[in-house]
Amino acid sequence: MARLSLNMDEYLPLRDVVFHALRRAILTGEFVPGERLMEIHLAQQLGVSRTPVREAIHKLELEGLVTMMPRRGATVAQISERGLKDVLEVRRALDTFCAGLACERMTDEDKQNLRKAFTAFEEAIYTKDTAIIAQADVDFHDIIINSTGNERLISTINNLAEQMYRYRFEYIKDASQHERLISEHRMLMDAILADNAEKAMKAARIHIDNQEESILTQIHLDEHR
Amino acid sequence: MARLSLNMDEYLPLRDVVFHALRRAILTGEFVPGERLMEIHLAQQLGVSRTPVREAIHKLELEGLVTMMPRRGATVAQISERGLKDVLEVRRALDTFCAGLACERMTDEDKQNLRKAFTAFEEAIYTKDTAIIAQADVDFHDIIINSTGNERLISTINNLAEQMYRYRFEYIKDASQHERLISEHRMLMDAILADNAEKAMKAARIHIDNQEESILTQIHLDEHR
DNA sequence: AGTGTGAATATTGTATACAAAACACAGAAC
DNA sequence: GTTCTGTGTTTTGTATACAATATTCACACT
Numbered sequence: 001m002a003r004l005s006l007n008m009d010e011y012l013p014l015r016d017v018v019f020h021a022l023r024r025a026i027l028t029g030e031f032v033p034g035e036r037l038m039e040i041h042l043a044q045q046l047g048v049s050r051t052p053v054r055e056a057i058h059k060l061e062l063e064g065l066v067t068m069m070p071r072r073g074a075t076v077a078q079i080s081e082r083g084l085k086d087v088l089e090v091r092r093a094l095d096t097f098c099a100g101l102a103c104e105r106m107t108d109e110d111k112q113n114l115r116k117a118f119t120a121f122e123e124a125i126y127t128k129d130t131a132i133i134a135q136a137d138v139d140f141h142d143i144i145i146n147s148t149g150n151e152r153l154i155s156t157i158n159n160l161a162e163q164m165y166r167y168r169f170e171y172i173k174d175a176s177q178h179e180r181l182i183s184e185h186r187m188l189m190d191a192i193l194a195d196n197a198e199k200a201m202k203a204a205r206i207h208i209d210n211q212e213e214s215i216l217t218q219i220h221l222d223e224h225r
Numbered sequence: 226m227a228r229l230s231l232n233m234d235e236y237l238p239l240r241d242v243v244f245h246a247l248r249r250a251i252l253t254g255e256f257v258p259g260e261r262l263m264e265i266h267l268a269q270q271l272g273v274s275r276t277p278v279r280e281a282i283h284k285l286e287l288e289g290l291v292t293m294m295p296r297r298g299a300t301v302a303q304i305s306e307r308g309l310k311d312v313l314e315v316r317r318a319l320d321t322f323c324a325g326l327a328c329e330r331m332t333d334e335d336k337q338n339l340r341k342a343f344t345a346f347e348e349a350i351y352t353k354d355t356a357i358i359a360q361a362d363v364d365f366h367d368i369i370i371n372s373t374g375n376e377r378l379i380s381t382i383n384n385l386a387e388q389m390y391r392y393r394f395e396y397i398k399d400a401s402q403h404e405r406l407i408s409e410h411r412m413l414m415d416a417i418l419a420d421n422a423e424k425a426m427k428a429a430r431i432h433i434d435n436q437e438e439s440i441l442t443q444i445h446l447d448e449h450r
Numbered sequence: 451a452g453t454g455t456g457a458a459t460a461t462t463g464t465a466t467a468c469a470a471a472a473c474a475c476a477g478a479a480c
Numbered sequence: 481g482t483t484c485t486g487t488g489t490t491t492t493g494t495a496t497a498c499a500a501t502a503t504t505c506a507c508a509c510t
Contacts, residue, residue: 013295013463038491049465054492055283062287070238071471071492086377090319097318152311156381238493263461274495279462296462296501453510460503466496473490480483 014048019056021046026065026076027165037066037074064163079163081219085212087163092208094157098145099188099204103197106147111193114143118189125178133172140185144192164215170222171214184210239273244281246271251290251301252390262291262299289388304388306444310437312388317433319382323370324413324429328422331372336418339368343414350403358397365410369417389440395447396439409435 022042025031037057039050046053057074060066068074079087106114117140124136141161145154171177184207191199247267250256262282264275271278282299285291293299304312331339342365349361366386370379396402409432416424 015463040491050492051464051466055280058280058283059287062284073472073492083377086375089375090378090381093318093322094315150311150314152308152385153315156315156385160377160381240493265461275462276494276496298462298502451510453508455506455508457506458504461501463498463500465498468495469493471490471492474488476485476487478483478485480481 013052015052015055015059018042018046018048018052019059022056022060023063023065026060027162029166029169031076033076033078033166035076037076039073063159079167081216084164084167084215084219087160088208088212088215091157091160092205094153094160095208096201096204098148098153098157099192099200100197101148101150101153102144102192103195103200105149106144106192106195110143110147114140114147114189114192117143118185121185122182125182128175130169130173133178134169137172137181144188167215167218168211170218171211174214174218177214180210239277240280240284243267243271243273243277244284247281247285248288248290251285252387254391254394256301258301258303258391260301262301264298288384304392306441309389309392309440309444312385313433313437313440316382316385317430319378319385320429320433321426323373323378323382324417324425325422326373326375326378327369327417328420328425330374331369331417331420335368335372339365339372339414339417342368343410346410347407350407353400355394355398358403359394362397362406369413392440392443393436395443396436399439399443402439405435 022031022037031037039053039057043050043053057066057068061068061074065077066074067077117136121133121136121140124133127133145157148154184203188200188203188207191197191203247256247262256262264278264282268275268278282291282293286293286299290302291299292302342361346358346361346365349358352358370382373379409428413425413428413432416422416428
């Protein structure tokens with residue numbers, strides 16, 4: 001009579017499975033901005049009914065990844081240059097705040113992890129693999145954000161960051177930026193390790209400023225093609 | 226054969242009607258934190274089917290007003306003291322940022338409206354009517370927030386503010402705070418009208434700090450009853 | 451009395467059905 | 481040729497049906 005607790009921890013409602021599938025497709029660019037998302041079509045493609053698809057799409061709308069018009073269905077959200085600037089403006093405020101908080105609140109263990117994540121990022125850069133670099137970048141920043149211990153702050157920043165993932169891929173590809181990324185990370189890390197809030201906030205601001213510049217030039221380049 | 230155009234301008238999907246109804250019920254305290262929200266029950270009560278109710282509940286979950294557990298349904302979100310502090314910490318960062326931006330971006334028309342809203346708030350205070358005061362307070366702050374012109378910032382702040390509405394009612398009732406509220410508003414307004422970002426940010430911070438203190442003591446009082 | 455078991459019930463998750471609105475396109479009118 | 485109109489199709493919105501899981505409560509067992 002063994003067999004207690006087979007891993008039913010991992011129950012996932014279909015709507016969440018669909019949600020993650022669609023979300024991934026949007027963030028990786030598989031679904032391009034402006035593309036229509038039709039319930040029946042997606043349902044058949046995924047082998048489920050319309051219901052979970054509808055619910056997943058609604059969730060994506062609330063996350064800002066799709067746009068819905070009543071009676072006209074959903075499309076993959078188009079982010080305008082203005083929209084992107086708006087997102088970055090809020091991120092600038094929150095990321096600098098976050099960097100300051102991290103200086104106050106980071107534990108020794110967090111600091112150890114931050115060092116590791118920095119090294120891992122350097123190594124990721126050498127691989128020249130965009131996906132690996134992007135992941136290492138997220139990991140590095142997650143350590144800082146999570147060290148604040150403020151769940152609301154964490155989810156707010158992550159939601160804002162998500163809006164830019166599609167464009168981040170583009171600019172991470174650009175190898176000419178890689179050295180700069182490393183040095184910016186180093187500056188941010190050093191400030192935090194030294195609990196120097198002033199410097200950390202400045203480093204965070206510079207990091208966002210440069211990201212904004214990169215992404216915007218990227219977009220402008222795309223426009224002229 | 227008259228009777229063309231009865232006001233169907235206002236087409237609203239049922240899910241949105243239900244959403245607003247439930248949202249209002251939660252924010253006014255008609256539904257208390259922890260209360261279960263059962264689909265069939267609500268559907269019958271509102272005279273609709275489960276579908277729009279489900280969709281409304283999901284939307285409320287994403288807004289953070291409802292907590293869902295898979296297969297166990299939804300309950301009105303309980304906000305912990307910790308959760309409240311977290312929300313306020315983020316608001317402090319964004320409201321101060323917002324106040325600074327307002328100084329740069331407010332048009333003369335906005336400034337005129339801000340003065341009007343300030344006077345309206347003063348008058349609202351004299352009525353001693355909680356609902357009116359709360360509305361005038363929202364109006365005043367909305368002018369500042371909207372003057373930034375940053376849609377993302379606006380919706381982020383509004384979402385955070387919403388989390389506290391239920392508690393705000395409690396502390397707005399406290400007449401001993403009224404004079405202080407007016408003077409804080411005046412300080413914030415004067416700084417913005419003078420385009421003094423430094424002072425405006427400080428005023429915004431003080432305003433949030435005092436709100437935090439009020440709400441937290443309110444909660445502690447409730448606990449001891 | 452307390453605990454465990456199981457059937458009855460209630461509730462959520464998913465699928466499907468039907469209604470109403472949007473869309474597309476062909477043909478008529480000018 | 482262009483615009484209007486009407487019909488057929490597609491798609492979304494809402495209701496309902498069915499399946500699977502959770503909850504409740506009575507009852508037996510210790």
